[in-house]
Amino acid sequence: MSRDEVTRLEIGSDVQIAGARQAVRQAAVAAGFSLVEQTKIVTAASELARNTLVHGGGGHMELAVVENSGGHGIRLTFTDDGPGIPDVDVALSDGYSTGNGLGLGLGGARRLVQDFTIESRPGGGTTVTAVAWSRMAQRVPR
Amino acid sequence: MTSVGSDGSGAATVAQVLETRGEQVAQQWADLPLFRNVYTTGRDAAVAAAHRLVRVLAEVARHGRLDDTSAPDFERVRPHLAQTVTARTRSGATHQQITAEVAELKRPLLEIVARETGGADGAVAAVELMGTLRVVVVEIALSEGAELIDRQRAQLLEISNPVIKLWDGVVAVPLIGTLDSARTQVVMEALLQAIVDQNAGMAILDITGVPMVDTVVAQYLLKTAMAVRLMGAECVISGIRPQIAQTIVQLGIDLGDITTRATLADALKWALGKAGVSVVVGEG
Amino acid sequence: MTAEAGAGRVSVLRMGDILIAAIQQELTDESALALQQDLTEMAAAGARGVVIEISGVEIVDSFLARVLSEIAAATNMLAGRTVVAGMRPSVAITLVEMGLGLRGLETARSLEDAMAVFRGQAGR
Numbered sequence: 256m257s258r259d260e261v262t263r264l265e266i267g268s269d270v271q272i273a274g275a276r277q278a279v280r281q282a283a284v285a286a287g288f289s290l291v292e293q294t295k296i297v298t299a300a301s302e303l304a305r306n307t308l309v310h311g312g313g314g315h316m317e318l319a320v321v322e323n324s325g326g327h328g329i330r331l332t333f334t335d336d337g338p339g340i341p342d343v344d345v346a347l348s349d350g351y352s353t354g355n356g357l358g359l360g361l362g363g364a365r366r367l368v369q370d371f372t373i374e375s376r377p378g379g380g381t382t383v384t385a386v387a388w389s390r391m392a393q394r395v396p397r
Numbered sequence: 398m399t400s401v402g403s404d405g406s407g408a409a410t411v412a413q414v415l416e417t418r419g420e421q422v423a424q425q426w427a428d429l430p431l432f433r434n435v436y437t438t439g440r441d442a443a444v445a446a447a448h449r450l451v452r453v454l455a456e457v458a459r460h461g462r463l464d465d466t467s468a469p470d471f472e473r474v475r476p477h478l479a480q481t482v483t484a485r486t487r488s489g490a491t492h493q494q495i496t497a498e499v500a501e502l503k504r505p506l507l508e509i510v511a512r513e514t515g516g517a518d519g520a521v522a523a524v525e526l527m528g529t530l531r532v533v534v535v536e537i538a539l540s541e542g543a544e545l546i547d548r549q550r551a552q553l554l555e556i557s558n559p560v561i562k563l564w565d566g567v568v569a570v571p572l573i574g575t576l577d578s579a580r581t582q583v584v585m586e587a588l589l590q591a592i593v594d595q596n597a598g599m600a601i602l603d604i605t606g607v608p609m610v611d612t613v614v615a616q617y618l619l620k621t622a623m624a625v626r627l628m629g630a631e632c633v634i635s636g637i638r639p640q641i642a643q644t645i646v647q648l649g650i651d652l653g654d655i656t657t658r659a660t661l662a663d664a665l666k667w668a669l670g671k672a673g674v675s676v677v678v679g680e681g
Numbered sequence: 682m683t684a685e686a687g688a689g690r691v692s693v694l695r696m697g698d699i700l701i702a703a704i705q706q707e708l709t710d711e712s713a714l715a716l717q718q719d720l721t722e723m724a725a726a727g728a729r730g731v732v733i734e735i736s737g738v739e740i741v742d743s744f745l746a747r748v749l750s751e752i753a754a755a756t757n758m759l760a761g762r763t764v765v766a767g768m769r770p771s772v773a774i775t776l777v778e779m780g781l782g783l784r785g786l787e788t789a790r791s792l793e794d795a796m797a798v799f800r801g802q803a804g805r
C-alpha cells in the first residue's frame with residue numbers, strides 16, 4: 256500500500272460533509288471504481304462524516320488512494336475528539352441511535368465497504384477507518 | 398523404461414497376436430459397452446472402430462513402447478478416443494465408468510493371447526499394454542473435461558448482459574447455475590440498468606435454472622426485489638420449484654410481499670395483466 | 682402554479698393539488714431539512730399528493746432516507762400520498778446493501794409515472 260497522497264479535510268459543518276462526499280467521489284472516479292462502487296463509498300463517507308460532526312462534535316477525514324496488484328482502493332479515516340463510543344458492538348447494531356437518526360449509518364457504512372475498523376474510548380475520541388476496493392482489486396487475496 | 402514383460406519378447410508376442418488375430422479381437426471388443434454404447438448405428442462401425450484401435454496397439458507393441466503413454470502411435474487414435482470419451486460423457490457416463498469400460502477390453506485380449514501363445518510373457522505384456530491404454534484414456538478424459546469447463550466459463554463471461562426484454566416494459570433475467578456473489582452483483586446491476594434503459598415497469602427474476610437456494614441466494618433475491626421496487630418498478634420471482642419453496646420456508650426467509658410465480662410463463666402473464674395486456678391462452 | 686426558491690433550496694411546484702419537488706443538485710443536510718419543512722407546510726395547506734423526483738440525486742444516505750420517510754409520513758397524516766420518483770439504479774443498490782429498504786415509501790420510475798398514479802386515483 257502506498258502511503259502517499261493523503262488528503263485531509265475538516266469536518267465541521269454540513270457543507271463540509273458535502274465537500275467530503277465530493278472529494279471521495281473524485282478519488283473513486285480516479286481509482287477506476289464503477290458507478291455502483293463509487294456510490295457505495297461516497298454513501299459510506301457521508302454516513303461517517305455526519306457521525307463525526309453530529310456525535311463526535313467535528314473532526315477530520317483523511318482520504319488516500321491505495322493499491323494492490325488487482326487495482327485500486329480508497330481508504331477513509333474519520334477522526335474526532337468527541338465523547339467516544341462506549342460499546343462499539345451496540346453502536347453498530349441496526350436501529351441503535353443515541354440521537355434521532357435511524358441508527359443505520361454505522362452498520363450500513365460497514366456493509367458498503369470491505370474493511371472497517373472502529374477505535375474508540377469513552378472520553379477519548381473516535382477513529383473509524385473504512386477501505387473499499389474496486390471489483391478487480393477485490394479478487395486479489397489479502 | 399523397461400519392466401517385466403517389455404524386454405522385447407513379450408511385446409513382440411502381443412504385437413504378433415494383435416496383427417494375426419486382430420479381426421477376432423475387434424469382433425469381441427465391438428460387443429463390449431465401450432464400443433457398443435458409442436457406435437449405436439450399427440455393429441460394423443463398432444467393429445471398424447475397434448479394429449482401428451487394435452492396429453494402433455499392435456504398432457505400439459511392435460515398437461516396444463508398452464508402458465509409454467506418449468508413444469507416437471497413440472496419436473493416431475487419440476482423436477477417436479476423444480470422440481468416444483465425449484460421446485460417453487454426453488450420455489451421462491462418468492470418467493470412472495469410462496475407464497472401467499476400457500479395462501473390460503483386457504479380458505478378451507488376454508484370452509486370445511493365452512490361447513495363441515501359452516507362455517506368460519505375452520500375457521504380462523498384454524496387461525501392461527492395456528494398462529497404458531487406460532492411462533491414455535484417463536488423460537484424454539481429463540483434458541476434454543477441462544476444455545468443457547473452459548468453454549462454459551468463456552460462455553458465461555460472454556454474457557455480459559444477461560437481461561432479456563420479454564415484452565414492451567417487461568425485462569427478465571434467467572438465472573442459471575450456482576450464484577456466487579460476484580456474479581449476483583453483475584446480474585443485479587444489469588437488471589436495474591435494463592429497467593432504466595428499456596423503461597420497464599416489470600422485472601422478472603427467473604430461478605428455474607438455479608439448482609439450490611441457500612440463505613445467500615435467497616438474500617440476493619430479496620435485495621434485488623427491494624432495489625427494483627425502490628426504482629418504482631415491480632419484481633416477480635418465477636421458477637420456484639416445490640423443493641426450493643420448502644427450503645426457503647425452512648431457512649426462515651420471509652420473501653414478504655414479493656410476488657412469486659411457478660413458471661416464467663406465469664410471471665409474464667402476470668406482468669402483462671398488470672400492464673393491461675390481456676393474454677389469450679390457446680387450447681392444450 | 683407557484684414556485685419557492687432560495688439559496689440552495691429545492692423549489693417546489695404546485696400543479697393543482699399535487700406538489701412536485703425535483704431535487705437536481707446535491708443537498709446539504711440543511712437544505713434537505715428545509716425541503717421537508719416546505720413540503721409539510723404546503724401539504725398542510727391542502728394537497729392530495731407529493732412527488733419527490735430524485736433522478737438527479739447521486740447518493741441517498743440514512744439522513745436523506747429519513748427525511749424522505751418523514752415527508753411521506755407527514756403527508757399521509759394529512760390524507761395525502763408521497764411518491765418518490767426516478768431513483769437511480771446505483772442509489773437503489775446502495776440503499777439495499779446498507780439495509781435501507783424504505784418499505785413504507787411509494788415509488789415510481791419517473792415523474793410522469795408518479796403523476797399517472799394520481800390521475801388514476803382522481804378518475805376513481
Ligand SMILES: Nc1ncnc2c1ncn2[C@@H]1O[C@H](COP(=O)(O)OP(=O)(O)OP(=O)(O)O)[C@@H](O)[C@H]1O
Pocket residue numbers: 302306307310311335337338339340346347351352353354355356357358359360361362381743744
Ligand atoms: N464518531 C462518533 N462519536 C461518538 N459516538 C458515535 C460516533 N459515531 C457513532 N456514534 C454512536 O453510534 C450510534 C449509532 O450510529 P449510527 O450512525 O448507526 O446511527 P445515528 O447516527 O444515530 O443515525 P443515522 O441512521 O442517521 O446515522 C450513534 O447514535 C452514536 O451514539
Ligand SMILES: [Mg+2]
Pocket residue numbers: 302305306356359360361
Ligand atoms: Mg449516523
